[in-house]
Amino acid sequence: MHSGQNDVAERQVVVVGAGNAGLCAGIAALQAGATSVSVLEAAPKELRGGNSSLTRTMRFSWQGSPFIAALLREADKDRVEEILDGRSGYSDEQYAADWLRVCGDQVDVALIESIVRRSTETITWMRDFGQRWAPRPTPLPGDVPIVLDGGGQSLQDRNFARFEQLGGTVFYDSAVTGFEKTADGRYLVHGSGPAFPVIADALVLASAGFEANTGLRERHLGEEWRDVKLRGVPFNEGAPLAAAVEFGADTAGNWEKCHTTPQGIELPDYMLPGQMHKSHGLARYAFPLGVVVNREGRRFFDEDGGYSNLTYVTLGQKIQEQPGRIAFQIFDDKVVSAGSLPNGYLGDPASVTVSSIEEGARRLGIDAANLAAEIERLHSGSTEKRLDTPPFLFVPVVCGLTFTYGGLSVSPGAEVRGGGEPIDGLYAAGVIVGGLYDQGYPGGTGLMAGAVLGRAAGTSAARHSIRSRGGEARVGTVAG
């Protein structure tokens, strides 16, 4: 639909960013009765998918093996008991406790709890529109036992397919730079590319954080984060986030912190959609099975402080503070021979297998005397960890930045707040939302939060549009 005079496209709902959060919003908006829904995406079509296309895991509450069996792809349904290996469920209470234990204090507890409470129904909603799960290969203790079938790449392929089947349109090469309210209460969205100019009854912001913006990183995270390597796409530069703040949106969460994890040193400056397998191969999360030291040969992190999917972000952050911004994970043959290490470890060209700790230190430039003393302290301490069976595998690791924590303040219904109150017709979902993490991060919650809030945002945006046009929303389920 176009207003002929200025050739401004008029939409009921415009979503900014075609990651998992944005596409969940788009799908929900169409399901709730909106008929003209566009997603504006900065990347070209061949590089679509966002950081969501590099992922693998969603963390959700569940009870009973039939729930998991229903999520599994056909080929694995019969194996559900074997996959669960004695696990019978993960309650809302356990989920919320895990999240709140590691995330730090500067968070919106009510928002987190509301996301957790809606995780089961949102996973079912995703299953119903076509998402499928598969067993996790080489699970580490505490891992969610199933992962998205085909990983984030397939998650996104299925999201795009469903959105387009329902009648949604994606505009590529269309980076949003700002927006303003029109006299009649709609949103005029600015940017460069084929989608513009466009006016929306309701606007959903889902363009992630400012992780890929060197200047904003330096300003908010500090000088040492200027040159960090990105685990994700170079498109998340934060322009819509900055525009929302300028528009009057409230901010939330810790703008000085970010999600980082230990990565193989082959990590390039950034990753692109289509590189999911390479990205998964670079993860170095098996550190609880070994010992982590810095170049000075000193341990600087409690490897046994919890399941790695609850502590890996803390380790990523600490690596950035070590001399040379590098660390070394060391395993002995008990671990390697048991086949406990994920594949990426074994094929890492920067790793070395050596017959003694001294040789490993010498070959990788670690202070050998300090390291020997550190291992001796380890063996005489109360921990059962032992590095006593050669050969030893030394794996150098760096910090990879995933996403920034600071973002917009939203209600559990994904309404963006301004001056403490919801701003009419403006919603946000995904990493652009602040208040979910302050320090640590429980693995699999980013996609889950994006799906819950994306669904809520899309449903509410459609209803807002239909109401503003004098009609009634078609669907009764409230996702907020």
Ligand SMILES: Cc1cc2nc3c(=O)[nH]c(=O)nc-3n(C[C@H](O)[C@H](O)[C@H](O)COP(=O)(O)OP(=O)(O)OC[C@H]3O[C@@H](n4cnc5c(N)ncnc54)[C@H](O)[C@@H]3O)c2cc1C
């Ligand atoms: C390698 C890697 C692995 C990860 N693994 C997991 C995992 O297993 N589980 C998990 O829960 N989380 C994981 N995460 C975190 C994960 O990325 C987030 O939880 C989730 O994917 C974020 O979704 P999103 O839609 O907010 O952002 P994205 O998927 O990044 O989508 C944002 C989109 O907005 C677009 N965009 C940016 N700026 C603009 C603009 N100005 N105009 C228009 N479009 C714009 C981008 O191009 C992008 O397509 C991982 C991240 C990375 C990098």
